[in-house]
Amino acid sequence: MRWFKPGEGILLVLGLIPVAIFLLNHWPSPSTDPVVWFRWSGRLVGVVGLTLLLLAALMSLRLPKLDLMFGGLPRLWRIHRLVGFMGFVNILLHAWLLGFATVTQGRTLSLAGLFPDVANWPIWAGWLALALMVVFLAPTFQFFGRLNYQRWKRLHLLSAPALVLGLIHTLPLADQPLVWWVLGALSIGAIVWRKVLSPHLGRSAWEVAEVRQLKHDVVEICLKPLGEPMRYMAGQFVYLTPQVPGLSAGNREEHPYTIASAPSDPMLRLGIKDLGDASHALQQVPPGSRVDVEGPYGDFYLRHYPKRDQLWLGGGIGITPFVSGARAMLDDQTDASVHLFYLSQDEYRSYYLDELQNIAVKQSRFDITAHHFSVQGAVTVAFLEEHCPDFRDREVYLCGPPGMMKHLIPLLKRAGITGNAIHSEVFDFL
Numbered sequence: 548m549r550w551f552k553p554g555e556g557i558l559l560v561l562g563l564i565p566v567a568i569f570l571l572n573h574w575p576s577p578s579t580d581p582v583v584w585f586r587w588s589g590r591l592v593g594v595v596g597l598t599l600l601l602l603a604a605l606m607s608l609r610l611p612k613l614d615l616m617f618g619g620l621p622r623l624w625r626i627h628r629l630v631g632f633m634g635f636v637n638i639l640l641h642a643w644l645l646g647f648a649t650v651t652q653g654r655t656l657s658l659a660g661l662f663p664d665v666a667n668w669p670i671w672a673g674w675l676a677l678a679l680m681v682v683f684l685a686p687t688f689q690f691f692g693r694l695n696y697q698r699w700k701r702l703h704l705l706s707a708p709a710l711v712l713g714l715i716h717t718l719p720l721a722d723q724p725l726v727w728w729v730l731g732a733l734s735i736g737a738i739v740w741r742k743v744l745s746p747h748l749g750r751s752a753w754e755v756a757e758v759r760q761l762k763h764d765v766v767e768i769c770l771k772p773l774g775e776p777m778r779y780m781a782g783q784f785v786y787l788t789p790q791v792p793g794l795s796a797g798n799r800e801e802h803p804y805t806i807a808s809a810p811s812d813p814m815l816r817l818g819i820k821d822l823g824d825a826s827h828a829l830q831q832v833p834p835g836s837r838v839d840v841e842g843p844y845g846d847f848y849l850r851h852y853p854k855r856d857q858l859w860l861g862g863g864i865g866i867t868p869f870v871s872g873a874r875a876m877l878d879d880q881t882d883a884s885v886h887l888f889y890l891s892q893d894e895y896r897s898y899y900l901d902e903l904q905n906i907a908v909k910q911s912r913f914d915i916t917a918h919h920f921s922v923q924g925a926v927t928v929a930f931l932e933e934h935c936p937d938f939r940d941r942e943v944y945l946c947g948p949p950g951m952m953k954h955l956i957p958l959l960k961r962a963g964i965t966g967n968a969i970h971s972e973v974f975d976f977l
């Protein structure tokens with residue numbers, strides 16, 4: 548189940564329907580004329596491309612628990628990105644192949660076929676959809692460098708009109724328009740839920756009860772529910788939206804943060820590092836402020852094999868899912884033991900070290916080893932072996948900055964741990 552999740556199966560079936568309908572109605576007749584082939588394959592990739600883009604839009608639906616069908620929201624977003632990219636490539640191929648099919652007709656007829664008069668509006672709707680796609684997808688694939696996250700999000704809203712125009716382009720020619728109507732309604736519905744309805748219906752109200760300074764650039768914010776408390780598992784994350792007009796930045800902006808509290812804790816605790824303007828402003832959020840919370844999402848520990856001993860490797864602010872896991876171990880009855888390696892640049896940047904060491908004193912199945920890069924250099928197999936001799940036999944969980952992951956995953960694999968036993972989370976969707 549690691550590579551194929553139930554949600555992906557549902558999407559695959561949904562995606563195959565329009566392609567199957569096209570193939571049943573247009574099974575290629577034996578022809579040696581290349582124009583026939585260009586036209587047929589051009590239409591086929593058009594059907595595939597629009598289907599993939601509609602599925603990518605459907606995957607933007609963000610609902611707690613639904614993401615678990617896809618192995619958690621971070622994985623869902625990776626698939627969304629891949630499917631969107633493949634859809635875009637197919638649409639480019641669609642324009643290219645159909646353009647090629649007109650070449651033999653001579654320049655005038657060819658141009659008239661590709662750019663007809665406005666009465667032939669479905670063709671123009673298609674061109675416009677393609678232009679919008681280029682505008683909103685180019686920053687996603689970083690064709691022109693990395694864009695500011697909030698600006699990228701606003702630009703991504705162009706996906707809705709692009710899809711509507713794509714459907715307007717397709718419907719007059721479709722063999723079974725009903726299929727496109729249904730897929731279109733589901734996909735546009737997902738965008739409308741996410742952008743219009745979810746901010747009002749999908750979030751709950753919380754109050755900042757306390758802001759604990761852990762280091763000069765990290766705080767732990769404790770939130771008190773103003774309604775129903777949230778049920779969550781260790782390792783999950785939420786979207787936090789401050790409703791604090793006086794905040795220096797990021798008011799009413801949603802940002803994902805991992806829950807650092809144990810599921811039994813009546814408070815929701817988030818460890819927030821100053822990494823940009825919104826997270827910087829949160830360092831000063833006054834107690835009593837109102838924030839909205841959406842979630843929980845993710846399944847970092849759902850891949851948890853309760854009977855197997857575990858190796859946790861947390862670095863930087865990527866320690867937060869392990870803080871939740873360690874806090875949860877204080878009221879956990881399972882037999883499995885955990886060894887946490889807390890990797891940080893230096894002692895000053897080990898945000899939760901004291902508390903984690905205290906948990907290790909109280910809970911015999913929890914061990915911790917601190918590693919400071921500035922003093923000990925990069926982590927080695929010998930270091931892991933010295934502090935946790937059976938590390939190869941454990942289920943491994945990793946969370947931390949990209950450099951740490953890039954170093955550790957190959958190191959663990961070289962040490963003989965299979966990819967199936969390594970689970971990682973990155974704090975970046977792009």
Ligand SMILES: Cc1cc2nc3c(=O)[nH]c(=O)nc-3n(C[C@H](O)[C@H](O)[C@H](O)COP(=O)(O)OP(=O)(O)OC[C@H]3O[C@@H](n4cnc5c(N)ncnc54)[C@H](O)[C@@H]3O)c2cc1C
Nearest residue numbers: 696801802803804805819820822823824825826867974975
């Ligand atoms: C699953 C997940 C869990 C996270 N858990 C924690 C945590 O426990 N503690 C913590 O300090 N940080 C966590 N982060 C990172 C946190 O979301 C970003 O630091 C924060 O959003 C930065 O916003 P900013 O405006 O301060 O900085 P910016 O300068 O705007 O952004 C810095 C980078 O953060 C990312 N980012 C910004 N906004 C968002 C967003 N709305 N959604 C996704 N990524 C965004 C982008 O990659 C961006 O390049 C987590 C991120 C993810 C994806």
